[in-house]
Structure formats: structure tokens, C-alpha cells
Amino acid sequence: MVGIAVLGAGRIGKIHAANVAANPNARLIAVADPYASAAQALAGALGADAMTDCEAAIDRDDVDAIVIGTPTNTHIQLMMRAVRQGKAVLCEKPIDLDLLKSQAAAEEIESLKGRVMLAFNRRFETTFAEMRAAIDAGDIGEVRQVIISSRDPGLAPEDYIKHSGGIFRDMTIHDLDIGRWLLGEEPVQLTAIGSRLIDPAMMEKYDDYDTAMVQMQTASGKQCHINNCRQAVYGYDQRIEVFGSKGMLQMDNLRPTTIRRWSAEVTDAREPLLNFFLERYQQAYKSELDAFVGALVDGKPLPVTPNDGLQALRLAEAAVESVRTGRAVAL
Ligand SMILES: NC(=O)c1ccc[n+]([C@@H]2O[C@H](COP(=O)([O-])OP(=O)(O)OC[C@H]3O[C@@H](n4cnc5c(N)ncnc54)[C@H](O)[C@@H]3O)[C@@H](O)[C@H]2O)c1
Known part of the structure; x- marks a missing residue:
């Protein structure tokens, strides 16, 4: 079982959290969103812990992977925190609005052999x-x-x-x-x-x-x-x-x-x-999330890269x- 925290309980976070909960090889551990009521509503409905601190959710021992559905300007910081701890990431598009920052993040991910999948769902x-x-x-x-x-x-x-x-x-x-x-x-x-x-x-x-x-x-x-x-x-x-x-x-x-x-x-x-x-x-x-979890479980390369x-x-x-x-x- 892959323990997953979904960060962001907005439009896309709701979709990802439901798909994690529905995946037989994943366990939705937590939903984190600075807006407590949003985190609570989504986590409560899916039987997960509600958190307001995204970084604390990443740091949990029972979290193996994170799904980032927070605003774009938070993606790199959250993604790199997870990668530095050896945790896998499914990150919403775009990585960031700034190409140079995105490039630096991609280089660090590569040097750390980080497991990051970009959410190009189509x-x-x-x-x-x-x-x-x-x-x-x-x-x-x-x-x-x-x-x-x-x-x-x-x-x-x-x-x-x-x-x-x-x-x-x-x-x-x-x-x-x-x-x-x-x-x-x-x-x-x-x-x-x-x-x-x-x-x-x-x-x-x-x-x-x-x-x-x-x-x-x-x-x-x-x-x-x-x-x-x-x-x-x-x-x-x-x-x-x-x-x-x-x-x-x-x-x-x-x-x-x-x-x-x-x-x-x-x-x-x-x-x-x-x-x-x-x-x-x-x-x-749903298929995107299943492909992410499937690749982690099988130890295969993630299908969409940084x-x-x-x-x-x-x-x-x-x-x-x-x-x-x-x-x-x-x-
Ligand atoms: N792949 C797709 O089809 C698709 C579709 C929609 C959005 N997106 C991407 O998903 C991301 C989120 O978009 P959305 O439409 O769900 O936005 P949204 O505004 O509906 O949800 C964002 C959530 O993040 C929370 N949040 C706000 N500031 C935060 C912070 N500093 N740290 C952590 N959480 C914070 C908000 O409370 C909100 O619940 C964006 O990067 C967007 O580009 C992708």
C-alpha cells in the first residue's frame, strides 16, 4: 500500500483525493490545505486526516507519496521537500510559472533520482x-x-x-x-x-x-x-x-x-x-492517478517526467x- 497525502483541497485536489481513496493499492492518509474547513470537508468525507500544514503532511512517516493540487506558486517548494525525503510526487501542471526555477528544480530532482510525475492528465x-x-x-x-x-x-x-x-x-x-x-x-x-x-x-x-x-x-x-x-x-x-x-x-x-x-x-x-x-x-x-500508483508499486518509471x-x-x-x-x- 502506498500512503498518500493530497495537498490542496480545491477543484483538482478533490478529484485526486477521491481517486487515491478509490485505488486499491493506495491509502489516503491525509488531505492538507491551509483552509481548515476545506481540508476537513474533503478528508472527513474520505476517511483521512485533515491537516492545515502541507509541509507537516509531507513529513509524516506514514506518507510515502504526495499529490500536489495547491496553487502553482507553491508547487516547487512542496515538491522539493518531498523529493529530498525520498518521497514520490504527482505534481499538477505547470511546475511553476518561471522557467529557470522549474529548470533548477528538474535538475535537482534528477541529481537526487527523485520520483516525480507531472500531471498531464490528457x-x-x-x-x-x-x-x-x-x-x-x-x-x-x-x-x-x-x-x-x-x-x-x-x-x-x-x-x-x-x-x-x-x-x-x-x-x-x-x-x-x-x-x-x-x-x-x-x-x-x-x-x-x-x-x-x-x-x-x-x-x-x-x-x-x-x-x-x-x-x-x-x-x-x-x-x-x-x-x-x-x-x-x-x-x-x-x-x-x-x-x-x-x-x-x-x-x-x-x-x-x-x-x-x-x-x-x-x-x-x-x-x-x-x-x-x-x-x-x-x-x-483516475487513470493518471492509477498509473502513478501502479508505477510506484511495480517499481517502474513514472510515465510523465519533470x-x-x-x-x-x-x-x-x-x-x-x-x-x-x-x-x-x-x-
Ligand atoms: N490538470 C488539470 O486539468 C488541472 C485542472 C485544474 C487545475 N490544475 C492545477 O492545479 C492547481 C490547483 O488548481 P485548482 O483549480 O484546484 O485551484 P483551487 O483554488 O480550486 O484550489 C487550490 C487549493 O489550494 C489551497 N491553498 C491556497 N494557498 C495555499 C498554500 N499556500 N499552500 C497550500 N495550499 C494552498 C486553497 O485553499 C485551495 O483549496 C494549479 O496549479 C492548477 O494549474 C490542473
Whole structure:
């Protein structure tokens, strides 16, 4: 049994804690959050100890591994405390908003042979994983182009945008990870454009964008195109197309059921898309946690590394630079 403490009892912490509690090889030891009522509510519901001190939770003898679901600016400190004690970590994205700090952390993790997995949950979603498997099986030959559309249902509140680190580090980072994962090669050049179409005043205030496109190319010429928007009136839009020398793979949005309706008003109308990331990626979060625990139990390498977190952040930084300069960025 792997004893696990979940740090952070917010949106993502709740998901991780429930998935730890449901894993037969893990025991949810504690939930820690500086807000006692949040820690208590989540820990109480899952039969774990509630703590307000995240560092004390890491230090417990019965805690072998931690899951970090706290705000991004706390990730490195908590992660390194666990790594220095030889404990394993599943850390939410991004590692940090600062590339140099993230790089230093990744180097220390490597020198300590730390076991850290970055929580790029989409890799564990059944359809995404099937796409990667189909590419590996040679179903579409050599990958030539990856096209990712990833749009949120609605603009996040100002307080979220203010601390998010900007669209590229906060939102696009998932797509940048999936892009390089599906390409199977590191991008060597990136171009990005950003627009303020939903709430120009707020975006201007935080030097951010609500609508963006990124294009990347690898050394052998493989291409990736990412479309992002913080607001799609029809719901959480997550689609991918991978085009190769022998065919193409397409991934569509998911809906609660496959019912299609016809009437005097509509034809072929389908149900709304699954609302947002908590619903759309529910299975992915569970499979991600199970993969983390499974790798620890079997003594196998963790499937997503600090380097993956670093590379995605590097691409996000390049996107920021490309928008600022209006030029392609060499990586
Ligand atoms: N992989 C994904 O799909 C995904 C989705 C959402 C969020 N995230 C990431 O998860 C992290 C948390 O996001 P969220 O949406 O759950 O946020 P949230 O605000 O809902 O939850 C954060 C929790 O951390 C607690 N907290 C605040 N300050 C703290 C501190 N100094 N130390 C410890 N805990 C503190 C808060 O009380 C809160 O309960 C972020 O890094 C975010 O980027 C990832």
C-alpha cells in the first residue's frame, strides 16, 4: 500500500483525493490545505486526516507519496521537500510559472533520482491514449500534422486570470504537451498569435490574451497547430486530428449520451458537450492517478517526467515571446 497525502483541497485536489481513496493499492492518509474547513470537508468525507500544514503532511512517516493540487506558486517548494525525503510526487501542471526555477528544480530532482510525475492528465484519457497507440502501431504511417482545437466554455473569473500566468502557461500548456507527445519529436520552431476578443479590457490589464493560435515544427518538418479560446458558447471543445503518410486519426468531443434527435425544429441534434474539464477528463484523472500508483508499486518509471513539464513550459514561454515580438522563435 502506498500512503498518500493530497495537498490542496480545491477543484483538482478533490478529484485526486477521491481517486487515491478509490485505488486499491493506495491509502489516503491525509488531505492538507491551509483552509481548515476545506481540508476537513474533503478528508472527513474520505476517511483521512485533515491537516492545515502541507509541509507537516509531507513529513509524516506514514506518507510515502504526495499529490500536489495547491496553487502553482507553491508547487516547487512542496515538491522539493518531498523529493529530498525520498518521497514520490504527482505534481499538477505547470511546475511553476518561471522557467529557470522549474529548470533548477528538474535538475535537482534528477541529481537526487527523485520520483516525480507531472500531471498531464490528457495523456491518460482513453481516446488520447488510443491515438498515441494507433500512431505507435503504424496505422497512419509517419505523422505529418497534428491539429488541436481546445476551447473553454467560458472565460474564467478575473481573480483566476490574474494569477494564471497567462493563456499560454495556464491553458495552452496542456495542448503543447499533447502536441509534442503526438508529434513524437521535439519542436524546434514556434510561432504564436494572441487576440483579445472576449474581454479586451481585462486581458489588456493582465497583459494576457483570450484567443490564441500556436504553430510548431520539428527538425524533420512535422507540424502542429493549436487553436485556443477562453470562450466557446457551445461548450468545452476538445478535438484533435493527426494526419499521416498513410491516413488520419480524428478525435471528436464527448457527450453524455449518443442520442440524436429529429423534430420540426431540428434535425440530427445531439446533446450538449460534456461541460468542462472535470467532467470531460474525469476518467483521465483516475487513470493518471492509477498509473502513478501502479508505477510506484511495480517499481517502474513514472510515465510523465519533470522534463515533460519543463519542455511544455519552454514552449509556452516561446509562445509568449513570439506574440510579443511578432516573430518565430527558435527552440
Ligand atoms: N490538470 C488539470 O486539468 C488541472 C485542472 C485544474 C487545475 N490544475 C492545477 O492545479 C492547481 C490547483 O488548481 P485548482 O483549480 O484546484 O485551484 P483551487 O483554488 O480550486 O484550489 C487550490 C487549493 O489550494 C489551497 N491553498 C491556497 N494557498 C495555499 C498554500 N499556500 N499552500 C497550500 N495550499 C494552498 C486553497 O485553499 C485551495 O483549496 C494549479 O496549479 C492548477 O494549474 C490542473
